[in-house]
Amino acid sequence: MPPDTRDRIIAAAMDLFLRKGYGSTSISDVLQTAGINSGSLYRFFPSKQDVLLAVLGAYQDGIRELLLEPAWKNVADPVERIFALLACYRNAVVQTDCAYGCPIGILAMELHEPDPPVRKKLAGNFDAWVEAIVECLEAAGSRVPPGVDKRALAEFTLTTMEGGVMLARTWRNVVHFDRAVAQLRAYFDLILKPARTKRKHT
Amino acid sequence: MPPDTRDRIIAAAMDLFLRKGYGSTSISDVLQTAGINSGSLYRFFPSKQDVLLAVLGAYQDGIRELLLEPAWKNVADPVERIFALLACYRNAVVQTDCAYGCPIGILAMELHEPDPPVRKKLAGNFDAWVEAIVECLEAAGSRVPPGVDKRALAEFTLTTMEGGVMLARTWRNVVHFDRAVAQLRAYFDLILKPARTKRKHT
Numbered sequence: 001m002p003p004d005t006r007d008r009i010i011a012a013a014m015d016l017f018l019r020k021g022y023g024s025t026s027i028s029d030v031l032q033t034a035g036i037n038s039g040s041l042y043r044f045f046p047s048k049q050d051v052l053l054a055v056l057g058a059y060q061d062g063i064r065e066l067l068l069e070p071a072w073k074n075v076a077d078p079v080e081r082i083f084a085l086l087a088c089y090r091n092a093v094v095q096t097d098c099a100y101g102c103p104i105g106i107l108a109m110e111l112h113e114p115d116p117p118v119r120k121k122l123a124g125n126f127d128a129w130v131e132a133i134v135e136c137l138e139a140a141g142s143r144v145p146p147g148v149d150k151r152a153l154a155e156f157t158l159t160t161m162e163g164g165v166m167l168a169r170t171w172r173n174v175v176h177f178d179r180a181v182a183q184l185r186a187y188f189d190l191i192l193k194p195a196r197t198k199r200k201h202t
Numbered sequence: 203m204p205p206d207t208r209d210r211i212i213a214a215a216m217d218l219f220l221r222k223g224y225g226s227t228s229i230s231d232v233l234q235t236a237g238i239n240s241g242s243l244y245r246f247f248p249s250k251q252d253v254l255l256a257v258l259g260a261y262q263d264g265i266r267e268l269l270l271e272p273a274w275k276n277v278a279d280p281v282e283r284i285f286a287l288l289a290c291y292r293n294a295v296v297q298t299d300c301a302y303g304c305p306i307g308i309l310a311m312e313l314h315e316p317d318p319p320v321r322k323k324l325a326g327n328f329d330a331w332v333e334a335i336v337e338c339l340e341a342a343g344s345r346v347p348p349g350v351d352k353r354a355l356a357e358f359t360l361t362t363m364e365g366g367v368m369l370a371r372t373w374r375n376v377v378h379f380d381r382a383v384a385q386l387r388a389y390f391d392l393i394l395k396p397a398r399t400k401r402k403h404t
Contacts, residue, residue: 021314023225101311108372109303109311112223122372155378156385159365165358166364170310170324175356183358187389 006044008034010058018103021110022052049118052107056121059103065127077195078139079188082157085132085180089161090174097171104129105162130154143193144192153191160184203330208246210236212260215253223312224254250282251320254309258323261305263286263361265330279397280341281390284359287334288383291363300374306331307364345395362386 012034016025027048031038045051068085075084092100104125111118132155137144144150164180213237219228229250233240247253269290277286306327313320317359335356339346346352366382 019314021225021312023223023312024314099314099316104372105368106311108368109308110223110225112226112301114301119372119374126369126372149381152306152381152385155369155381156362159369159382160358160361161365162368163361163363163365164305166310167361168327170306170321170328172321178353179354179357180361183354187385187392188384190389190392 005034005036005040006054008036009041009044009051010054014055014058014103016131017052017055017107018101022107023110027051049115052118053121056104056107056118056125060121060125060128063125063132068132078136079143079192079195081136081139082133083181083185084186086157086161086164086184090177090181091163093165093168093174093177098168098174100165102162102165105165126158130158133157140192143195145191145193147159148191157184207236207238207242208256210238211243211246211253212256216260216305218259219254219257219309220303224298224309232343232364247283251317252306253377255319255323258306258320258327259307262323262327262330265327265334271335278373281345281394281397283338283341284335284390285383285387288359288363291367292379292383295367295370295376295379300370300376302367303371304367307367328360332360335359342394345397347393347395350393358389 013025013030016033017028027038027041030051031041032180034041041051045054054090067088068165071085071088072081075081089100089102103124107118108122130151131154134150137148137150155173160180160183167176167180168174170176205351212230215227215232216356218231218235222231229240229243231245232253236243243253269270270287273287273290274283277283291302291304306324309320310324310328332353335358336352337353339355360386362382369378369382370376372378
Protein backbone atom coordinates (compact mmCIF):
# COMPACT_ATOMS: atom_id res chain seq x y z
CA MET A 1 0.00 0.00 0.00
CA PRO A 2 1.53 3.34 -1.00
CA PRO A 3 2.26 5.58 1.99
CA ASP A 4 -0.02 8.31 0.70
CA THR A 5 -3.24 6.26 0.68
CA ARG A 6 -4.53 7.97 3.80
CA ASP A 7 -3.80 11.40 2.29
CA ARG A 8 -5.55 10.43 -0.96
CA ILE A 9 -8.65 9.40 0.97
CA ILE A 10 -8.65 12.69 2.88
CA ALA A 11 -8.14 14.76 -0.29
CA ALA A 12 -10.94 12.90 -2.10
CA ALA A 13 -13.32 13.27 0.84
CA MET A 14 -12.44 16.96 1.25
CA ASP A 15 -13.31 17.59 -2.38
CA LEU A 16 -16.54 15.57 -2.26
CA PHE A 17 -17.82 17.05 1.01
CA LEU A 18 -17.27 20.53 -0.40
CA ARG A 19 -18.92 19.84 -3.77
CA LYS A 20 -21.74 17.51 -2.74
CA GLY A 21 -22.06 17.86 1.04
CA TYR A 22 -21.24 15.31 3.71
CA GLY A 23 -24.67 13.69 3.74
CA SER A 24 -24.76 13.19 -0.03
CA THR A 25 -21.26 11.68 -0.18
CA SER A 26 -21.11 7.90 0.18
CA ILE A 27 -18.10 5.84 1.15
CA SER A 28 -18.14 4.40 -2.38
CA ASP A 29 -17.92 7.96 -3.78
CA VAL A 30 -14.77 8.43 -1.69
CA LEU A 31 -13.33 5.10 -2.85
CA GLN A 32 -14.00 5.91 -6.49
CA THR A 33 -12.57 9.45 -6.32
CA ALA A 34 -9.51 8.30 -4.38
CA GLY A 35 -9.07 5.27 -6.67
CA ILE A 36 -8.68 2.79 -3.83
CA ASN A 37 -10.50 -0.30 -2.57
CA SER A 38 -12.69 -0.49 0.50
CA GLY A 39 -10.20 -2.57 2.51
CA SER A 40 -7.63 0.23 2.32
CA LEU A 41 -10.18 2.76 3.47
CA TYR A 42 -11.55 0.79 6.41
CA ARG A 43 -8.00 0.08 7.54
CA PHE A 44 -7.58 3.82 8.17
CA PHE A 45 -11.15 4.89 8.82
CA PRO A 46 -13.63 2.52 10.48
CA SER A 47 -16.56 4.87 9.68
CA LYS A 48 -17.55 7.80 7.48
CA GLN A 49 -17.41 10.02 10.57
CA ASP A 50 -13.75 9.07 11.00
CA VAL A 51 -13.13 10.31 7.46
CA LEU A 52 -14.89 13.56 8.36
CA LEU A 53 -12.79 13.99 11.50
CA ALA A 54 -9.62 13.47 9.45
CA VAL A 55 -10.80 16.02 6.86
CA LEU A 56 -11.49 18.57 9.61
CA GLY A 57 -8.11 17.81 11.16
CA ALA A 58 -6.45 18.39 7.78
CA TYR A 59 -8.18 21.75 7.37
CA GLN A 60 -7.05 22.82 10.82
CA ASP A 61 -3.47 21.56 10.37
CA GLY A 62 -3.26 23.30 6.99
CA ILE A 63 -4.66 26.69 7.94
CA ARG A 64 -1.29 28.43 8.15
CA GLU A 65 0.36 26.92 5.09
CA LEU A 66 -2.67 26.70 2.81
CA LEU A 67 -4.73 29.71 3.85
CA LEU A 68 -2.87 32.32 5.91
CA GLU A 69 0.60 32.26 4.31
CA PRO A 70 -0.68 32.68 0.73
CA ALA A 71 -3.11 35.40 1.88
CA TRP A 72 -0.42 37.31 3.76
CA LYS A 73 2.53 36.78 1.39
CA ASN A 74 2.72 40.35 0.14
CA VAL A 75 0.90 42.08 2.97
CA ALA A 76 2.94 43.43 5.87
CA ASP A 77 0.38 45.63 7.61
CA PRO A 78 -1.37 43.51 10.26
CA VAL A 79 -4.79 45.13 9.80
CA GLU A 80 -4.53 44.81 6.01
CA ARG A 81 -3.74 41.12 6.57
CA ILE A 82 -7.23 40.70 8.01
CA PHE A 83 -8.76 42.16 4.85
CA ALA A 84 -6.34 40.23 2.65
CA LEU A 85 -7.69 37.05 4.24
CA LEU A 86 -11.24 38.16 3.50
CA ALA A 87 -10.14 38.92 -0.08
CA CYS A 88 -9.16 35.24 -0.46
CA TYR A 89 -12.75 34.29 0.28
CA ARG A 90 -13.92 36.89 -2.22
CA ASN A 91 -11.69 35.23 -4.84
CA ALA A 92 -13.21 31.85 -4.02
CA VAL A 93 -16.71 33.31 -4.39
CA VAL A 94 -15.85 34.86 -7.78
CA GLN A 95 -13.97 31.81 -9.07
CA THR A 96 -16.95 29.52 -8.36
CA ASP A 97 -19.55 31.83 -9.90
CA CYS A 98 -20.71 32.52 -6.34
CA ALA A 99 -21.39 28.86 -5.55
CA TYR A 100 -18.61 28.88 -2.94
CA GLY A 101 -19.30 27.97 0.64
CA CYS A 102 -16.73 27.87 3.43
CA PRO A 103 -16.25 24.12 4.02
CA ILE A 104 -16.37 24.55 7.80
CA GLY A 105 -19.45 26.78 7.62
CA ILE A 106 -21.24 24.32 5.35
CA LEU A 107 -20.58 21.42 7.72
CA ALA A 108 -21.55 23.53 10.74
CA MET A 109 -24.93 24.16 9.16
CA GLU A 110 -25.45 20.87 7.32
CA LEU A 111 -24.86 18.51 10.26
CA HIS A 112 -27.93 18.17 12.46
CA GLU A 113 -26.80 15.45 14.85
CA PRO A 114 -24.96 16.63 17.97
CA ASP A 115 -21.81 14.59 17.03
CA PRO A 116 -19.62 16.04 19.82
CA PRO A 117 -16.25 14.99 18.30
CA VAL A 118 -17.24 16.58 14.97
CA ARG A 119 -18.45 19.81 16.62
CA LYS A 120 -15.17 19.94 18.53
CA LYS A 121 -13.17 19.76 15.31
CA LEU A 122 -15.41 22.36 13.62
CA ALA A 123 -14.93 24.64 16.62
CA GLY A 124 -11.18 23.95 16.50
CA ASN A 125 -11.12 25.20 12.92
CA PHE A 126 -13.07 28.34 13.81
CA ASP A 127 -10.76 28.87 16.79
CA ALA A 128 -7.66 28.67 14.61
CA TRP A 129 -9.18 31.21 12.18
CA VAL A 130 -10.25 33.57 14.96
CA GLU A 131 -6.84 33.31 16.65
CA ALA A 132 -5.16 34.27 13.36
CA ILE A 133 -7.22 37.50 13.39
CA VAL A 134 -6.41 38.08 17.07
CA GLU A 135 -2.74 37.69 16.14
CA CYS A 136 -3.12 40.46 13.52
CA LEU A 137 -4.87 42.72 16.03
CA GLU A 138 -2.08 42.11 18.54
CA ALA A 139 0.52 42.88 15.89
CA ALA A 140 -1.31 46.17 15.23
CA GLY A 141 -0.16 47.26 18.69
CA SER A 142 -1.31 50.67 19.85
CA ARG A 143 -3.55 51.14 16.80
CA VAL A 144 -6.03 48.95 18.68
CA PRO A 145 -7.32 51.01 21.63
CA PRO A 146 -7.19 49.26 25.02
CA GLY A 147 -11.00 49.04 25.24
CA VAL A 148 -11.30 46.88 22.13
CA ASP A 149 -12.06 43.19 22.83
CA LYS A 150 -9.77 41.59 20.24
CA ARG A 151 -11.34 38.15 20.49
CA ALA A 152 -14.84 39.59 20.00
CA LEU A 153 -13.68 41.69 17.04
CA ALA A 154 -11.99 38.62 15.53
CA GLU A 155 -15.18 36.56 15.90
CA PHE A 156 -17.11 39.43 14.31
CA THR A 157 -14.71 39.20 11.38
CA LEU A 158 -15.57 35.50 11.12
CA THR A 159 -19.33 36.12 11.26
CA THR A 160 -18.88 38.74 8.51
CA MET A 161 -16.97 36.30 6.32
CA GLU A 162 -19.38 33.42 6.92
CA GLY A 163 -22.48 35.58 6.56
CA GLY A 164 -21.08 37.34 3.50
CA VAL A 165 -20.27 34.03 1.80
CA MET A 166 -23.76 32.73 2.65
CA LEU A 167 -25.46 35.78 1.16
CA ALA A 168 -23.32 35.76 -2.01
CA ARG A 169 -24.04 32.02 -2.41
CA THR A 170 -27.76 32.64 -2.05
CA TRP A 171 -28.08 35.66 -4.32
CA ARG A 172 -25.33 34.30 -6.58
CA ASN A 173 -23.76 37.74 -6.52
CA VAL A 174 -20.49 38.79 -4.93
CA VAL A 175 -21.85 42.28 -4.22
CA HIS A 176 -23.42 40.96 -1.00
CA PHE A 177 -20.04 39.72 0.23
CA ASP A 178 -18.45 43.03 -0.74
CA ARG A 179 -21.10 45.00 1.14
CA ALA A 180 -20.57 43.01 4.33
CA VAL A 181 -16.79 43.48 4.16
CA ALA A 182 -17.20 47.21 3.44
CA GLN A 183 -19.32 47.52 6.59
CA LEU A 184 -16.71 45.66 8.61
CA ARG A 185 -14.02 47.95 7.16
CA ALA A 186 -16.05 51.00 8.16
CA TYR A 187 -16.31 49.59 11.70
CA PHE A 188 -12.55 48.92 11.84
CA ASP A 189 -11.90 52.48 10.61
CA LEU A 190 -14.09 53.84 13.40
CA ILE A 191 -12.56 51.88 16.26
CA LEU A 192 -8.90 51.50 15.28
CA LYS A 193 -6.38 54.29 15.07
CA PRO A 194 -4.99 54.76 11.53
CA ALA A 195 -1.60 53.28 10.59
CA ARG A 196 1.22 55.78 10.90
CA THR A 197 1.95 55.84 7.15
CA LYS A 198 -1.70 56.51 6.37
CA ARG A 199 -2.35 59.01 9.11
CA LYS A 200 -3.79 62.25 7.82
CA HIS A 201 -4.15 64.17 11.08
CA THR A 202 -1.30 63.76 13.53
CA MET B 203 -59.62 15.34 1.33
CA PRO B 204 -59.57 17.90 4.15
CA PRO B 205 -58.79 21.41 2.95
CA ASP B 206 -55.70 21.63 5.15
CA THR B 207 -53.81 18.68 3.64
CA ARG B 208 -51.48 20.95 1.72
CA ASP B 209 -50.76 22.96 4.87
CA ARG B 210 -50.10 19.80 6.87
CA ILE B 211 -47.59 18.65 4.28
CA ILE B 212 -45.84 22.00 4.40
CA ALA B 213 -45.78 22.08 8.22
CA ALA B 214 -44.40 18.53 8.39
CA ALA B 215 -41.73 19.24 5.78
CA MET B 216 -40.78 22.53 7.47
CA ASP B 217 -40.23 20.70 10.74
CA LEU B 218 -38.28 17.84 9.15
CA PHE B 219 -36.04 20.03 6.98
CA LEU B 220 -35.13 22.05 10.07
CA ARG B 221 -34.47 19.06 12.32
CA LYS B 222 -32.90 16.63 9.84
CA GLY B 223 -31.95 18.70 6.81
CA TYR B 224 -33.44 18.64 3.33
CA GLY B 225 -31.15 15.93 1.99
CA SER B 226 -31.84 13.56 4.89
CA THR B 227 -35.61 13.97 4.71
CA SER B 228 -37.41 11.49 2.45
CA ILE B 229 -40.86 11.86 0.98
CA SER B 230 -41.97 8.98 3.19
CA ASP B 231 -40.73 10.92 6.27
CA VAL B 232 -43.00 13.77 5.18
CA LEU B 233 -45.95 11.42 4.60
CA GLN B 234 -45.49 9.80 8.00
CA THR B 235 -45.13 13.09 9.90
CA ALA B 236 -48.07 14.68 8.10
CA GLY B 237 -50.15 11.50 8.51
CA ILE B 238 -51.23 11.36 4.87
CA ASN B 239 -50.85 8.97 1.96
CA SER B 240 -48.58 9.43 -1.03
CA GLY B 241 -51.44 10.11 -3.47
CA SER B 242 -52.46 13.20 -1.49
CA LEU B 243 -48.90 14.48 -1.48
CA TYR B 244 -48.19 13.96 -5.19
CA ARG B 245 -51.48 15.65 -6.02
CA PHE B 246 -50.08 18.87 -4.54
CA PHE B 247 -46.35 18.34 -5.02
CA PRO B 248 -45.02 16.38 -8.00
CA SER B 249 -41.49 16.32 -6.50
CA LYS B 250 -39.59 16.85 -3.26
CA GLN B 251 -38.27 20.12 -4.68
CA ASP B 252 -41.87 21.31 -5.04
CA VAL B 253 -42.34 20.64 -1.32
CA LEU B 254 -39.20 22.68 -0.61
CA LEU B 255 -40.41 25.57 -2.76
CA ALA B 256 -43.73 25.56 -0.86
CA VAL B 257 -41.88 25.53 2.49
CA LEU B 258 -39.75 28.49 1.42
CA GLY B 259 -42.87 30.27 0.18
CA ALA B 260 -44.53 29.68 3.55
CA TYR B 261 -41.53 31.11 5.42
CA GLN B 262 -41.57 34.20 3.24
CA ASP B 263 -45.34 34.67 3.44
CA GLY B 264 -45.22 34.28 7.22
CA ILE B 265 -42.30 36.58 8.00
CA ARG B 266 -44.46 39.46 9.19
CA GLU B 267 -47.02 37.53 11.21
CA LEU B 268 -44.77 34.80 12.58
CA LEU B 269 -41.44 36.59 13.01
CA LEU B 270 -41.61 40.39 12.89
CA GLU B 271 -44.90 41.08 14.68
CA PRO B 272 -44.09 38.94 17.73
CA ALA B 273 -40.57 40.39 17.86
CA TRP B 274 -41.81 43.98 17.65
CA LYS B 275 -44.96 43.69 19.76
CA ASN B 276 -43.70 45.71 22.71
CA VAL B 277 -40.92 47.62 20.98
CA ALA B 278 -41.70 51.03 19.53
CA ASP B 279 -38.20 52.36 18.88
CA PRO B 280 -37.26 51.42 15.30
CA VAL B 281 -33.58 50.80 16.06
CA GLU B 282 -34.47 48.70 19.11
CA ARG B 283 -36.76 46.70 16.83
CA ILE B 284 -33.68 45.57 14.92
CA PHE B 285 -32.09 44.29 18.12
CA ALA B 286 -35.41 42.82 19.29
CA LEU B 287 -35.45 40.75 16.11
CA LEU B 288 -31.91 39.56 16.83
CA ALA B 289 -33.04 38.73 20.39
CA CYS B 290 -35.62 36.32 18.92
CA TYR B 291 -32.78 34.40 17.30
CA ARG B 292 -30.92 34.44 20.61
CA ASN B 293 -34.00 32.88 22.25
CA ALA B 294 -34.09 30.18 19.59
CA VAL B 295 -30.40 29.45 20.18
CA VAL B 296 -30.91 29.19 23.96
CA GLN B 297 -34.12 27.16 23.71
CA THR B 298 -32.43 24.54 21.50
CA ASP B 299 -29.30 24.22 23.64
CA CYS B 300 -27.49 26.06 20.86
CA ALA B 301 -28.44 23.52 18.18
CA TYR B 302 -30.53 26.15 16.39
CA GLY B 303 -29.84 27.06 12.81
CA CYS B 304 -31.75 29.61 10.76
CA PRO B 305 -33.81 27.42 8.37
CA ILE B 306 -32.98 29.65 5.40
CA GLY B 307 -29.29 29.77 6.28
CA ILE B 308 -29.13 25.99 6.66
CA LEU B 309 -30.71 25.44 3.25
CA ALA B 310 -28.49 28.11 1.67
CA MET B 311 -25.43 26.19 2.86
CA GLU B 312 -26.71 22.61 2.61
CA LEU B 313 -27.91 22.72 -1.00
CA HIS B 314 -25.08 22.23 -3.46
CA GLU B 315 -26.96 22.03 -6.73
CA PRO B 316 -27.63 25.34 -8.48
CA ASP B 317 -31.45 24.81 -8.33
CA PRO B 318 -32.34 28.31 -9.62
CA PRO B 319 -35.98 28.29 -8.42
CA VAL B 320 -34.85 27.24 -4.92
CA ARG B 321 -32.10 29.89 -4.79
CA LYS B 322 -34.67 32.47 -5.89
CA LYS B 323 -36.95 31.55 -2.98
CA LEU B 324 -34.02 31.54 -0.52
CA ALA B 325 -33.00 34.98 -1.78
CA GLY B 326 -36.63 36.10 -1.52
CA ASN B 327 -36.61 35.17 2.16
CA PHE B 328 -33.35 37.02 2.77
CA ASP B 329 -34.72 40.00 0.85
CA ALA B 330 -37.84 40.13 3.02
CA TRP B 331 -35.69 40.00 6.18
CA VAL B 332 -33.30 42.68 4.93
CA GLU B 333 -36.18 44.91 3.84
CA ALA B 334 -37.67 44.66 7.33
CA ILE B 335 -34.40 46.07 8.71
CA VAL B 336 -34.35 48.78 6.03
CA GLU B 337 -37.88 49.68 7.13
CA CYS B 338 -36.64 50.12 10.72
CA LEU B 339 -33.73 52.28 9.54
CA GLU B 340 -36.11 54.42 7.49
CA ALA B 341 -38.42 54.77 10.49
CA ALA B 342 -35.41 55.97 12.51
CA GLY B 343 -35.46 59.09 10.33
CA SER B 344 -32.74 61.63 10.98
CA ARG B 345 -30.97 59.36 13.48
CA VAL B 346 -29.52 57.64 10.41
CA PRO B 347 -27.05 60.09 8.83
CA PRO B 348 -27.50 60.65 5.08
CA GLY B 349 -24.21 58.91 4.25
CA VAL B 350 -25.34 55.55 5.69
CA ASP B 351 -26.25 52.94 3.07
CA LYS B 352 -29.35 51.45 4.72
CA ARG B 353 -29.50 48.38 2.51
CA ALA B 354 -25.82 47.58 3.19
CA LEU B 355 -26.30 48.07 6.94
CA ALA B 356 -29.39 45.83 6.84
CA GLU B 357 -27.47 43.10 5.01
CA PHE B 358 -24.67 43.46 7.57
CA THR B 359 -27.30 42.85 10.26
CA LEU B 360 -28.26 39.66 8.43
CA THR B 361 -24.64 38.47 8.11
CA THR B 362 -24.22 39.12 11.86
CA MET B 363 -27.32 37.08 12.69
CA GLU B 364 -26.42 34.23 10.35
CA GLY B 365 -22.76 34.20 11.36
CA GLY B 366 -23.63 34.50 15.05
CA VAL B 367 -26.07 31.59 14.86
CA MET B 368 -23.47 29.51 12.99
CA LEU B 369 -20.79 30.17 15.61
CA ALA B 370 -23.13 29.47 18.55
CA ARG B 371 -24.24 26.24 16.85
CA THR B 372 -20.64 25.19 16.34
CA TRP B 373 -19.30 26.04 19.80
CA ARG B 374 -22.66 25.12 21.36
CA ASN B 375 -22.46 28.34 23.33
CA VAL B 376 -24.64 31.42 22.97
CA VAL B 377 -21.77 33.68 24.03
CA HIS B 378 -20.54 33.71 20.41
CA PHE B 379 -23.91 34.98 19.19
CA ASP B 380 -23.93 37.60 21.94
CA ARG B 381 -20.45 38.79 21.04
CA ALA B 382 -21.38 39.26 17.39
CA VAL B 383 -24.53 41.22 18.28
CA ALA B 384 -22.58 43.36 20.78
CA GLN B 385 -20.12 44.28 18.01
CA LEU B 386 -23.01 45.17 15.69
CA ARG B 387 -24.54 47.27 18.48
CA ALA B 388 -21.22 49.08 18.94
CA TYR B 389 -21.15 49.79 15.21
CA PHE B 390 -24.73 51.09 15.25
CA ASP B 391 -23.87 53.31 18.24
CA LEU B 392 -20.94 54.76 16.30
CA ILE B 393 -22.78 55.54 13.09
CA LEU B 394 -26.31 56.41 14.21
CA LYS B 395 -27.29 59.45 16.22
CA PRO B 396 -28.79 58.56 19.61
CA ALA B 397 -32.57 58.52 20.10
CA ARG B 398 -33.86 61.79 21.57
CA THR B 399 -34.91 60.20 24.88
CA LYS B 400 -31.51 58.61 25.30
CA ARG B 401 -29.43 61.55 24.15
CA LYS B 402 -26.81 62.54 26.69
CA HIS B 403 -25.16 65.45 24.87
CA THR B 404 -27.51 67.76 23.00
